[in-house]
Amino acid sequence: xxxxxxxxxxxxxxxxxxxxxxIPELSPSELHGLVVGLCCGALPPxxxxxxxxxxxxxxxxxxxxxxxxxxxxxxxxxDLLADDPLELQPMVPPDDFPLSARTEAxxxxxxxxxxxxxxVHGQLKGDDEEHLRDLQQIAGxxxxxxxxxEEGELGYAEVLEFARLIPGSLSMGRSRxxxxxxxLMHSQKMREIEGDDEADYSSEYSGANPAxxxxxxxxxHVSEDDHDSEAEGNPDVVxxxxxxxxx
Numbered sequence: 001x002x003x004x005x006x007x008x009x010x011x012x013x014x015x016x017x018x019x020x021x022x023i024p025e026l027s028p029s030e031l032h033g034l035v036v037g038l039c040c041g042a043l044p045p046x047x048x049x050x051x052x053x054x055x056x057x058x059x060x061x062x063x064x065x066x067x068x069x070x071x072x073x074x075x076x077x078x079d080l081l082a083d084d085p086l087e088l089q090p091m092v093p094p095d096d097f098p099l100s101a102r103t104e105a106x107x108x109x110x111x112x113x114x115x116x117x118x119x120v121h122g123q124l125k126g127d128d129e130e131h132l133r134d135l136q137q138i139a140g141x142x143x144x145x146x147x148x149x150e151e152g153e154l155g156y157a158e159v160l161e162f163a164r165l166i167p168g169s170l171s172m173g174r175s176r177x178x179x180x181x182x183x184l185m186h187s188q189k190m191r192e193i194e195g196d197d198e199a200d201y202s203s204e205y206s207g208a209n210p211a212x213x214x215x216x217x218x219x220x221h222v223s224e225d226d227h228d229s230e231a232e233g234n235p236d237v238v239x240x241x242x243x244x245x246x247x
Contacts, residue, residue, distance in 0.1 A: 032073070035070065110138040120182050
């Protein structure tokens with residue numbers, strides 16, 4: 001494995017920012033989240049499969065070196081989820097970046113995980129709906145300049161730690177078939193994340209915001225009962241980053 005299990009370094013963040021600059025629709029964080037989400041439900045894509053996935057999402061193609069980086073990251077992530085998921089680290093900027101940039105990147109990463117998992121998901125199991133809802137909540141976090149202080153940093157660290165553990169839970173005990181067994185690899189009519197096999201990819205997904213599609217997936221797979229149980233006492237993960245201040 002080539003993955004450094006510590007937080008992403010300046011050099012790795014810069015490498016991803018440079019290599020994937022041809023995909024302005026996805027930040028490095030969201031693209032890495034896509035890698036993680038795909039690997040939660042399937043074996044890692046090959047270079048050819050990555051090209052097809054990007055094409056299916058209406059995204060710009062990548063050169064050989066960028067594709068190789070995606071393949072390497074996918075293989076490392078897949079191994080990590082299988083062997084040591086607690087060591088998974090989200091792709092977010094280093095700590096010397098402004099808190100606002102790191103918060104946005106964490107939200108992007110969660111959107112990417114939702115998108116990737118939605119593309120390869122099978123039967124939801126156990127606490128999957130709760131985990132998906134938590135990811136959706138973090139993906140919707142908006143940075144508040146009033147939180148740009150020590151309390152905000154602590155809140156960010158807590159949410160980051162919470163978020164990075166979710167993919168391990170999603171992948172645990174799940175059969176991960178080869179990517180070429182996934183329906184999206186065999187048809188130009190990509191299956192809608194919500195489950196409509198007849199939806200035309202070109203009309204539903206081309207030019208769409210992948211993060212919004214991920215949100216749609218989660219919204220359509222979280223039951224009203226789950227929302228009710230959350231309202232009855234489960235903590236809102238967003239409150240970890242925006243703690244209630246005394247008036």
